[in-house]
Amino acid sequence: MVKKKKALFLDADYSVNDNKTYARLLVKGKKRTRLLFQYDPYFYADAVGKKDVVAELKVKKHGESISVKKVEVVTKIVDGKEKELLKIYCNKPADVVALRESVPFKCYEHRIHYGRRFMLDFGIRPFSIIHYEREGNIISKIRKVDEENNRIKLDKIAFDIEVYNPLGAPREKKDPAIMISYFGEKKGVITYKQAKKSFVHVCKNESEMITGFENKIAELDPDVIYGYNSGNFDLPYLKARADVLKIKLALGKGGKSFRMIRKGMISGAKIPGRIHLDLYPAVRFFGFIGMVKAQVFTLENIYAEITGKKKKMVQRLAIWEMWDKGDLEELAEYSLGDSEVTYELGEHIYPLLEELSKITRMPLFDTGLATSGQLVESLLMSESVPRNEIIPPRPSGGEAMERQKNPIEGAFVKLPDPGIYDNIAVFDFRGLYPSIIISYNIDPFRLLEKGKHGDSFESPTGARFMKKPKGLIPFTLESLLDLRAGIKKTLKEMSKGSEKYKKAYARSHALKILANSFYGYLGYARSRWYSRECAESVTAWGRMHILDAAKKAENAGFKVLYADTDSLFLLLGDKGKKHALAFLESINKNLPEKMELELENFYTRGVFVSKKQEEKGAKKKYAMLAEDGSIKIRGFELVRRDWSKIAKDTQYLVLEIILKEGDKDKAIKVVKETIKKLKEGKAALSDLIIYTQLTKHPKNYEIINPEVAAARKAVAKGVPLEKGSIVPYVIGRSGKSISDKAEYADYAKDYDPDYYINNQVLPAVMKILKELGCDEDELKNKGKQKSLNHFLE
DNA sequence: GCGAGCAGCGTACCT
DNA sequence: ACAGGTACGCTGCTCGCG
Helix, strand or coil, X not given: CCEEEEEEEEEEEEEEECCEEEEEEEEECCCEEEEEEXXXXXXXXXXXXXXXXXXXXXXXXXXXXXXCCXXXXXXXXXXXXXXXXXXXXXXXXXXXXXXXXXXXCCEECCCCCHHHHHHHHHCCCCCCEEEEEEECCEEEEEEEEECCCCCXXXXXXXXXXXXXXXXXXXXCCCCCEEEEEEEECCEEEEECCCCCCCCEEECCCHHHHHHHHXXXXXXXXXXXXXXXXXXXXXXXXXXXXXXXXXXXXXXXXXXXXXEEEEECCEEEEECCCCEEEEHHHHHHHHHHCCCCCCCCCCHHHHHHHHHCCCCCCCCHHHHHHHHHHCCHHHHHHHHHHHHHHHHHHHHHHHHHHHHHHXXXXXXXXXXXXXXXXXXXXXXXXXXXXXXXXXXXXXXCHHHHHHXXXXXXXXXXXXXXXXXXXXXXXXXXXXXXXHHHHHHCCCCCCCECCCCCCCCXXXXXXXXXXXXXXXXXXXXXXHHHHHHHHHHHHHHHHCCCCCHHHHHHHHHHHHHHHHHCCHHHHHCCCCCCCCCHHHHHHHHHHHHHHHHHHHHHHHHCCCEEEEEECCEEEEECCCCCHHHHHHHHHHHHHCCCCCCCEEEEEEEEEEEEEECCCCCCEEEEEEEEEECCCCEEEECCHHHCCCCCHHHHHHHHHHHHHHHHCCCHHHHHHHHHHHHHHHHCXXXXXXXXXXXXXXXXXXXXXXXXXXXXXHHHHHHHCCCCCCCCCEEEEEECCCCCCHHHHEEEHHHCCCCCHHHHHHHHHHHHHXXXXXXXXXXXXXXXXXXXXXXXHHHHC
């Protein structure tokens, strides 16, 4: 019987039955389910003249005879030009690979995953509503696809496990999991030692606990499962325990546990039939794009950073002791707390991930693991299909290496004169690179060959871009920006805090993240749309516009204090704000429509310091006081995680005193106090921790810097540090070199006051004090020990 | 054998 | 594994000196 239905689309992969391929759709109507839809995989080949030969092609692979299902001649746009191609249909996705290898012609789109192919061809994106007719679990017809969904909500749950860890780091073959907590509509803790709490379910043993969790997931049947580092810790650990105990771990549909998948360098665990969202990689991504600033990426710290709330959480090192002591009530409480925090964090992040997923058409699970390159790639791929453009292939490894070896000239940064300044106006170009790409139609397939002119824009590099028609990249980028402009308007009329507002805000944010990634993607070595000429032209036009604005500012009587990429810092001098705004207007009159210089803010005072070794000013380092009393600080040690809190706090105080009071003696007094505290051994170790990320496994370093030395010592004690870990360490008293003295923070017993005075506090404040005229010659000519003595007099 | 000077590695920041 | 531009600490090497 045929039934007309509609459901929320979530993801697609495939299944093969009787040599026929079905798209297997994960959808949610009343309940979440999987449906099948027959659709043939295919690829393209540049072999129109050989249609008959190709149609008869037969290949043997692994003893199986593979043949072409059907061949059509189609017209596609290849590298910007129309071209006839063969569209070669296959029976199974694996046949695409086998047949393409035996087709001795140039092939296209043969490496696009089947699930993605299906979504692209049917114009379906995650969270689309699809209207369909079905017989059993087979879709016979897709009637239409809607974008709007206000009714179907996803059910979410967060979970967390605790493991027995007498050595600090648990050993998955030996150390049992001891507790599993979950939090969502329902909450609870499963364990196997007595704990008198209403939310605790006590089992007999570890096996029962794991099975109990499995049953709980089946019963609650969440669509989305949140975890924090669950893809690389909780789930693999539970699986390892299940294997040791010879039991199953079925968290997904059909008795499956999960499948480890790699998206580039990032790995994750895919639970079949659900959406497993590991918040850790998502948060790392937000950190990478500068949206989240954090010293360390622990759940506790990120929760505080993102929600602004503090919560007591499980101290990993103490877990096994609590378990041995039978302190289960407290452990259960903490464990549930961790799940709750994970849930709350998930709900904070979720709207943005959903919007990124919708816009880029990348399934939510993949979006949670994606890099900006993958997001932009996914978006451009889905825009290519309706434009009938062939999706360019990814470059080979060699090609990517070659691209990486030849970097593209970037932005202009003006050398500032060090000093303290009053009355500064800061302007910046709104979305400089995106607006350049759109204004000059910068696209790899709108690039004219050398010597050809036509109706084109000529970049400062000499490259020429056809004015019409709009290229894929400027077109897509412009739609993002137009969409965003529309949303920003509606946001103003919404009440903050409402669901609608949150959604729209997340959407606007997602659009911004994507728009800002386009230039990077053009110059990204592994990009499908890499173009040296395009990326070079973007930055060249960028330099041209900022230098032009700077020159006009000088002509208008302003002194240009500083400029970086798209920003311009002007000294107002004897001119008022009105003059500055008039200057702004005059600049904007002569810019292309999509480009605009904006007022960022006025500042009453600013500090620019000199470089450490030279007299020249330091770029990308300044502090300014806004009229509302807030301080904008960039580049200083105090914004860096690899400086100790004590040095950063002292530097902040000195900056604040200079900006707000200009009182040199007061600043010196603050520094002296800090030094005294350090000398007397009264500084708290927690204020002395330096955080540094490892970009390799600790064993892979040739030069043993302090963080590597500390990490190696910690690894020897069982701390699981690896590539990407952030190492907290303290410089202690024992040892010769600084590396010798570096100790992993958890194991630090003492500190070296000389190091913290001479290598942390003094370097952080000296350059600033120098701008106050603080014994310049003395500071410049004498060694660190001398200047120290000067302070302690 | 030892310290000074320096190159290069490595990290985190800015836009 | 998104771009380039930039500052700067630390190690480990070279070199000159004795």
